[in-house]
Amino acid sequence: MVDLYVNILIFFISASAILYVALGGADFGAGILEWIVPKELKEAQQNVINKAMGPVWEANHMWLIILVVILFMGFPKAFHVIVVSLHFPLVALLVGIVLRGCAFTFRHYDAVKDETSQKAYSFFFSLSSVWSSIWLGVIAASLTRGLLHAKGQDPYEIYLEPWFGLFPFLMGLFTLTIFTFLACSYLIGETRDERLKSYYQKLVPILNIGVVLLGGLVFLSSYLEPTQFMNSFFTSPFSLACLFLASVLFYFIWFYFKYFSFWMVRVVAAAQVSLILMGWFFVHWPNLIETKEGGLSFYEAAAPEPTLKQLVLALVIGSFFIFPSLFYLLNIFKSKQA
Amino acid sequence: MDDLLAARLSMGFSLGFHIIFAAIGMTMPFLMSVAHYKYLKTKDEAYLKLTKMWMKGVAILFAVGAVSGTVLSFELGLLWPEFMKWAGPIIGMPFSWEGTAFFIEAVALGLFLYGWNRMNPWIHWMTGLIVGISGFASGIFVVAANAWMNAPQGFKVEQGQVVGIEPLTAMFNPAWFHQSLHMQVAALQAVGLAVAGVHAYLLLKKRNKSIHQKAFLIAMTMAASCSLIQPLVGHFSAQRVAVLQPVKLAAMEGHFETSSQAPLYIGGFPDEEKGEMVGAIPIPGLLSFLAFNDFEAEVKGLNDFPKENWPPVMVVHISFQIMVAIGTLLSLWALIYFFLLIFRKKYPPWFLKITVIFSPLGFIAIESGWITTEVGRQPWIIYEWMKAEEALTSVPGMTYHFYIFLVLYLFLAFMTAWLLKRLVTYYG
Numbered sequence: 001m002v003d004l005y006v007n008i009l010i011f012f013i014s015a016s017a018i019l020y021v022a023l024g025g026a027d028f029g030a031g032i033l034e035w036i037v038p039k040e041l042k043e044a045q046q047n048v049i050n051k052a053m054g055p056v057w058e059a060n061h062m063w064l065i066i067l068v069v070i071l072f073m074g075f076p077k078a079f080h081v082i083v084v085s086l087h088f089p090l091v092a093l094l095v096g097i098v099l100r101g102c103a104f105t106f107r108h109y110d111a112v113k114d115e116t117s118q119k120a121y122s123f124f125f126s127l128s129s130v131w132s133s134i135w136l137g138v139i140a141a142s143l144t145r146g147l148l149h150a151k152g153q154d155p156y157e158i159y160l161e162p163w164f165g166l167f168p169f170l171m172g173l174f175t176l177t178i179f180t181f182l183a184c185s186y187l188i189g190e191t192r193d194e195r196l197k198s199y200y201q202k203l204v205p206i207l208n209i210g211v212v213l214l215g216g217l218v219f220l221s222s223y224l225e226p227t228q229f230m231n232s233f234f235t236s237p238f239s240l241a242c243l244f245l246a247s248v249l250f251y252f253i254w255f256y257f258k259y260f261s262f263w264m265v266r267v268v269a270a271a272q273v274s275l276i277l278m279g280w281f282f283v284h285w286p287n288l289i290e291t292k293e294g295g296l297s298f299y300e301a302a303a304p305e306p307t308l309k310q311l312v313l314a315l316v317i318g319s320f321f322i323f324p325s326l327f328y329l330l331n332i333f334k335s336k337q338a
Numbered sequence: 339m340d341d342l343l344a345a346r347l348s349m350g351f352s353l354g355f356h357i358i359f360a361a362i363g364m365t366m367p368f369l370m371s372v373a374h375y376k377y378l379k380t381k382d383e384a385y386l387k388l389t390k391m392w393m394k395g396v397a398i399l400f401a402v403g404a405v406s407g408t409v410l411s412f413e414l415g416l417l418w419p420e421f422m423k424w425a426g427p428i429i430g431m432p433f434s435w436e437g438t439a440f441f442i443e444a445v446a447l448g449l450f451l452y453g454w455n456r457m458n459p460w461i462h463w464m465t466g467l468i469v470g471i472s473g474f475a476s477g478i479f480v481v482a483a484n485a486w487m488n489a490p491q492g493f494k495v496e497q498g499q500v501v502g503i504e505p506l507t508a509m510f511n512p513a514w515f516h517q518s519l520h521m522q523v524a525a526l527q528a529v530g531l532a533v534a535g536v537h538a539y540l541l542l543k544k545r546n547k548s549i550h551q552k553a554f555l556i557a558m559t560m561a562a563s564c565s566l567i568q569p570l571v572g573h574f575s576a577q578r579v580a581v582l583q584p585v586k587l588a589a590m591e592g593h594f595e596t597s598s599q600a601p602l603y604i605g606g607f608p609d610e611e612k613g614e615m616v617g618a619i620p621i622p623g624l625l626s627f628l629a630f631n632d633f634e635a636e637v638k639g640l641n642d643f644p645k646e647n648w649p650p651v652m653v654v655h656i657s658f659q660i661m662v663a664i665g666t667l668l669s670l671w672a673l674i675y676f677f678l679l680i681f682r683k684k685y686p687p688w689f690l691k692i693t694v695i696f697s698p699l700g701f702i703a704i705e706s707g708w709i710t711t712e713v714g715r716q717p718w719i720i721y722e723w724m725k726a727e728e729a730l731t732s733v734p735g736m737t738y739h740f741y742i743f744l745v746l747y748l749f750l751a752f753m754t755a756w757l758l759k760r761l762v763t764y765y766g
């Protein structure tokens with residue numbers, strides 16, 4: 001039974017991670033877009049972002065909480081290593097998440113909309129979106145580097161080494177680019193402003209090139225890493241298949257962008273990002289994290305059976321409430337504009 | 339500041355910050371639902387305006403609650419990794435249900451905030467109510483997790499390994515009921531009082547009377563009824579603590595020597611060195627009676643416990659006294675309210691003024707209640723199983739962690755206050 005429970009939990013972890021990146025990632029991307037958009041489109045873009053993100057950002061953000069709860073309840077040994085060795089990037093991420101959620105909400109709900117304060121909220125919203133996306137990438141990369149280490153004494157070894165390096169940093173930039181791309185693909189279907197639409201149409205290929213270039217650099221830089229991420233990647237059939245499919249999807253993205261089929265753009269973009277995430281997630285299968293002492297697999301890190309059972313139960317029952325209500329939410333707010 | 343102290347302060351500060359917004363998030367939706375219901379029934383525009391005004395406040399406060407809650411779910415691990423490794427599998431369950439409840443809450447909030455004119459009005463109304471119900475449920479779940487730290491059960495330890503985990507037994511531990519009950523009543527009471535205070539202030543300023551009169555009545559009904567029952571609920575908590583954590587009770591009461599006919603001390607300060615109360619008024623036998631319903635009952639004193647297992651007596655005693663004083667004061671205030679409501683049918687300005695002055699008291703009581711509970715558990719993080727110092731992270735520099743979140747939260751507190759002030763001025 002234990003293995004079955006663990007497998008179900010792996011499903012929920014992957015699902016939450018995918019949904020967090022595919023839905024929440026676009027919210028981060030929106031903050032980034034606000035920074036790069038030309039002045040004359042600023043207002044139109046801000047309106048569409050408020051409209052698109054307002055109802056859903058809190059729900060999107062819940063996937064992260066679900067992930068954390070699954071980790072600390074179901075895989076306490078892995079959680080332990082992560083929170084100790086990634087203390088610094090996690091705190092950095094949290095500070096970003098706090099500022100971002102607040103800035104976004106304050107901007108919308110401030111009773112007095114004067115220019116100075118609105119500008120300040122927007123600034124913090126964009127800044128913290130960029131900041132958090134990078135740290136999210138750094139954290140993701142650090143899980144696979146093989147440098148996590150929960151028992152060290154030396155401050156460098158526990159504080160910095162696990163996440164400090166070229167590979168995690170490039171992964172941060174990669175994440176940033178992907179999130180921006182996701183935001184473009186979602187927002188293009190929400191806006192009625194033609195200028196904004198064509199701006200996104202021009203931006204997307206540039207972002208795609210950025211994703212491919214940065215992806216390549218991420219691979220190359222992983223040669224400097226103890227786990228040789230790239231080698232493992234190219235020997236994992238599952239990851240290779242994901243990479244292949246994700247690349248094929250570029251064609252569809254451009255196709256649908258060209259022909260203004262914005263629903264398909266969203267679906268394909270989300271699928272592409274999910275594939276990239278899956279490819280990365282399963283490179284070290286069945287390991288959940290890579291530590292200095294070697295990999296820690298899902299099965300080794302799992303909690304005792306009674307706990308797993310209760311967790312699976314909570315997640316399965318919870319799903320019966322969460323998915324229909326989420327679906328209803330999206331239906332109410334997304335169907336009307338399409 | 340050493341790492342342990344810094345980590346404790348960080349935890350206490352984050353929780354103390356979060357609880358304000360959590361209490362609001364759990365109870366404001368109910369106030370909103372009442373106003374919204376009245377609007378749908380009577381079509382009186384004043385109720386609609388009120389609903390929307392409250393809604394804007396809730397949206398701001400909810401966001402701060404959500405992000406500070408996110409910080410907390412990581413912080414438990416970031417600061418106390420050994421605790422989470424040990425306890426995560428045992429008390430994860432309430433957290434997993436809490437997660438589900440939050441999810442529903444977040445979805446319902448999105449629907450409620452943005453669903454005006456997009457949905458059937460009554461379904462829209464329901465979403466507002468669901469925000470409240472799921473928030474309330476999640477509050478119960480987290481407090482159950484905290485109660486387990488006070489009354490741990492549902493596991494065995496063999497050769498240093500946790501075995502025989504029973505998550506349900508752990509969740510429904512002997513402290514979950516009184517703690518959850520007391521906390522939820524406190525949230526309703528504190529938020530009702532604060533809201534009533536704001537509208538009392540606006541009534542005194544004679545702005546938009548019809549709206550604020552209605553708001554005042556809704557909020558007061560909630561605050562005053564809870565204020566009447568809270569001393570009883572609190573008393574029930576104290577009786578449970580007497581059984582479950584006698585050291586904590588002794589520290590709360592500044593009770594050093596074990597005795598039957600134990601006196602209750604009013605005011606005064608505990609002197610830990612000399613082991614006695616200074617400057618307090620003793621009422622003989624009352625503590626025995628309050629704790630065990632019997633004037634002769636024996637109440638264990640601090641001296642019966644090894645000194646290294648004492649919580650910081652001064653902090654626990656003073657914060658407990660503050661909570662009880664506020665609880666008593668507010669129950670009198672509620673009596674006056676009901677007297678005025680039944681016999682006078684209106685509220686004179688002096689009563690409105692008192693309510694304005696009292697408006698932060700509920701939150702002060704919540705904070706001091708939590709300080710009593712949490713500091714009173716010291717030095718244990720899991721009562722009689724694990725000390726806080728054993729749970730601490732090995733990562734150095736916790737002082738920085740503390741300062742980072744101190745600055746961040748002070749900034750947010752300032753911002754929220756400023757935004758609410760703007761909201762009140764705008765609508766007032």
Ligand code: HDD
Nearest residue numbers: 517521524569572573575576662665666703704707708711
């Ligand atoms: C509006 C807030 C409020 C008010 C007016 C009171 N309390 Fe309280 N009290 C709380 C808010 C609170 C709290 C913040 O909600 C606590 C912290 C932990 C808990 O379960 O509830 C708490 C804890 C708490 C505990 C410790 C429980 C434990 O550690 O398990 C006791 C013994 C009391 N209270 C007793 C009282 C008494 C005798 C009151 C008399 C009037 C009173 N409280 C008023």
Ligand code: HEM
Nearest residue numbers: 346349350353354357480481483484708712713718719726
């Ligand atoms: C929201 C209301 C709460 C407040 C205001 C609060 C307050 C505090 C305070 C002041 C401390 C520091 C005590 C000291 O070290 O002297 C503390 C510690 C702690 N609290 Fe709470 N608490 C709350 C609820 C909870 C809940 C629901 C949980 C978990 C389920 C929790 C878990 C902890 C932990 C793990 C510590 C650190 C270990 C320790 O010092 O014993 N608290 N809290």
Ligand code: HEM
Nearest residue numbers: 065359360363364400403404407408410411440473477480
């Ligand atoms: C007595 C203590 C606590 C109570 C009563 C409480 C209650 C709540 C409530 C009602 C919310 C909804 C958001 C809002 O209304 O603003 C909330 C948010 C949250 N709380 Fe707490 N909480 C407590 C302590 C904790 C602790 C110790 C944790 C961490 C383990 C935590 C984790 C969260 C999370 C993750 C959220 C965000 C949910 C969202 O995005 O809507 N809370 N809390």
